[in-house]
Amino acid sequence: MSGSAAHAALMDATYRHQRLIYDATRRYFLLGRDRLIEELAPPPGGARILEIACGTGRNLDLIGRRWPDCRLFGLDISSEMLRSARARLGGRATLVEADATAFDAQALFGTDRFERIAISYALSMIPDWRGALFHAAAHLAEGGELHVVDFGDQAGLPGWFRKGLRGWIGRFHVSPRENLSAALAEVATGIGGTSNCRPLWRGYATLGVVRKP
Numbered sequence: 001m002s003g004s005a006a007h008a009a010l011m012d013a014t015y016r017h018q019r020l021i022y023d024a025t026r027r028y029f030l031l032g033r034d035r036l037i038e039e040l041a042p043p044p045g046g047a048r049i050l051e052i053a054c055g056t057g058r059n060l061d062l063i064g065r066r067w068p069d070c071r072l073f074g075l076d077i078s079s080e081m082l083r084s085a086r087a088r089l090g091g092r093a094t095l096v097e098a099d100a101t102a103f104d105a106q107a108l109f110g111t112d113r114f115e116r117i118a119i120s121y122a123l124s125m126i127p128d129w130r131g132a133l134f135h136a137a138a139h140l141a142e143g144g145e146l147h148v149v150d151f152g153d154q155a156g157l158p159g160w161f162r163k164g165l166r167g168w169i170g171r172f173h174v175s176p177r178e179n180l181s182a183a184l185a186e187v188a189t190g191i192g193g194t195s196n197c198r199p200l201w202r203g204y205a206t207l208g209v210v211r212k213p
Helices: 003-018 022-026 033-040 058-066 079-092 105-109 129-137 159-170 180-190
Strands: 048-052 071-076 093-097 114-120 140-151 194-200 205-211
Touching: 033 058, 033 114, 033 140, 033 205, 048 058, 058 071, 058 079, 058 114, 071 079, 079 093, 093 105, 114 129, 129 140, 129 180, 140 180, 180 194, 180 205
Parallel strands: 048 071, 048 114, 071 093, 114 140
Antiparallel strands: 140 205, 194 205
16 A cells, blocks of 8 residues: 555545544634635635535635635545535535645645645644645645644644643644744745744744745
8 A cells, every 4th residue: 555545545534534523623723714815805806715524624715715706726635524525515616635745736626836835733743744744835826825824833833732632632642843934935945935933822833834936
């Protein structure tokens, strides 16, 4: 079994039942998702928005309600998660099963450029998370932005809290990417763009943006 297939099987096994309660339970600790959505601020006129690892479709649903003139696209490696996303979004988004590190956007979506790309609490679950970032940035349109939110280093939080949080999220194969800021800067350099990364809630989460000229 290839690495991609093995990861897909792991995610399906993890979320086959969890997907049914995912949104109700994760709302309390996947912090910063709504801030990411608000800061997308896509240009008017049918901007293309892609969410990588779209999960249950929760974010795409809110993005579509916030900016109804946008065209929505989503991909996830888990067919189980996509069952929930399709039930929620219906025909409002184009959803496909694909690997974040190696998807062919033109073949899957009929376009290979997006004005906005979002990755929310997924890099901490993707083995080749740096590869996912570089692959995402390669699909930005001119003036496009890649928005990322994920667990931070929790440096400003008590040690007991960090230990407890990491123990809990580790049960779901989640590992915070403590050098996310440096990785985003590297990705931005690769496309001749800029990056901005900032901690939220004393480092509980990290919110970052890569902008293409």
